[in-house]
Amino acid sequence: MKLKGKLLLFGALVLASAFGINKAISQEAGQAISEEDLALYKTGINPGEVFAQEVGGKLFNTPMGKSNKSCASCHSEEKLKKAVGTYPKYNEKLNAVISLQQRIQMCQKLNQGVENPFPLKSEENTALLTYLKYIASGEKINVDTSSNPVVKAYYDYGKYVFELKRGKRNLSCQACHEYAAGLVLRMQKLNPLGHEFNGIKGTTAAAHWPGYRMTQSKVVTIEQRFQQCMSQASMKILPLGSKEMVALELYVTSLANGATIEAPGLVR
Ligand code: HEC
Numbered sequence: 001m002k003l004k005g006k007l008l009l010f011g012a013l014v015l016a017s018a019f020g021i022n023k024a025i026s027q028e029a030g031q032a033i034s035e036e037d038l039a040l041y042k043t044g045i046n047p048g049e050v051f052a053q054e055v056g057g058k059l060f061n062t063p064m065g066k067s068n069k070s071c072a073s074c075h076s077e078e079k080l081k082k083a084v085g086t087y088p089k090y091n092e093k094l095n096a097v098i099s100l101q102q103r104i105q106m107c108q109k110l111n112q113g114v115e116n117p118f119p120l121k122s123e124e125n126t127a128l129l130t131y132l133k134y135i136a137s138g139e140k141i142n143v144d145t146s147s148n149p150v151v152k153a154y155y156d157y158g159k160y161v162f163e164l165k166r167g168k169r170n171l172s173c174q175a176c177h178e179y180a181a182g183l184v185l186r187m188q189k190l191n192p193l194g195h196e197f198n199g200i201k202g203t204t205a206a207a208h209w210p211g212y213r214m215t216q217s218k219v220v221t222i223e224q225r226f227q228q229c230m231s232q233a234s235m236k237i238l239p240l241g242s243k244e245m246v247a248l249e250l251y252v253t254s255l256a257n258g259a260t261i262e263a264p265g266l267v268r
């Protein structure tokens with residue numbers, strides 16, 4: 001039995017290196033956790049929650065723009081938290097699917113009268129996003145993938161991007177997160193991103209992002225996490241908020257439909 005297990009593992013490793021996955025994993029595994037963070041985790045504190053409350057919560061309550069209104073002056077948290085798990089979501093005005101980060105920018109521009117909304121990669125936009133996801137903890141992920149042709153097209157496109165082999169090593173998201181799922185290489189497990197794939201349990205990733213990445217000592221959004229995977233797999237990096245990225249976010253989020261939001265996660 002033992003030998004058989006070893007042979008299976010050997011087979012899996014050969015398969016993984018054939019995919020060119022090995023090198024990408026070792027790059028991930030090489031990152032260290034800072035001393036300060038280690039001390040915080042030992043006390044049971046998720047620094048991402050501190051960031052959500054202290055940076056995001058503060059911005060949510062700060063009046064901004066020509067209107068001099070805060071997010072809180074228009075939105076009750078009780079109502080708003082019900083919407084969080086429905087993003088990325090179709091927006092009628094734009095006739096497009098938008099991410100929650102883009103919805104925040106829209107409100108800044110149209111409802112607060114802010115001339116230059118916080119960029120998607122800014123700490124401020126990430127903080128507001130993290131705060132919304134944090135107050136929505138306990139609610140369910142529930143994105144729509146088919147109620148109109150635009151939504152359906154985004155979903156199909158996201159699935160296409162997920163399955164598309166790209167870059168020097170000819171890898172797709174699917175190669176690692178589905179076909180190679182379950183393999184453990186240098187302490188990093190390859191997980192399906194939804195509930196399960198072929199009987200292998202997944203992480204329902206969208207429910208715990210944005211996450212506090214211990215190896216980077218900061219909160220990272222799910223689109224930034226996608227970019228880090230793209231970089232490690234030598235794929236061309238898609239821009240945050242691009243149609244491709246939002247479609248990919250919609251697809252990956254749909255895999256977690258029904259999962260309970262628990263954010264920000266504490267991730268490696
Ligand atoms: C002047 C009032 C006003 C302010 C200020 C405001 N919003 Fe909004 N917000 C709205 C309106 C109106 C909508 C559209 C409601 C709808 O689509 O049902 C909206 C929609 C939203 C949605 C989408 C809700 C859904 O059901 O899909 C989110 C999320 C949101 N706002 C977050 C914010 C954040 C974060 C801020 C601060 C940066 C903010 N809003 C500031 C009025 C405001």
Ligand code: HEC
Nearest residue numbers: 021024171172173176188189191203205225226229230233
């Ligand atoms: C070379 C293999 C590889 C490829 C290709 C790859 N990833 Fe990853 N990915 C990983 C590893 C390793 C992790 C870290 C382990 C983990 O958190 O599950 C990870 C983590 C993630 C996570 C966080 C999972 C969680 O539960 O927190 C997401 C989301 C993700 N990847 C999305 C993608 C997307 C989208 C693509 C395609 C653009 C992609 N990955 C391509 C290896 C890969």
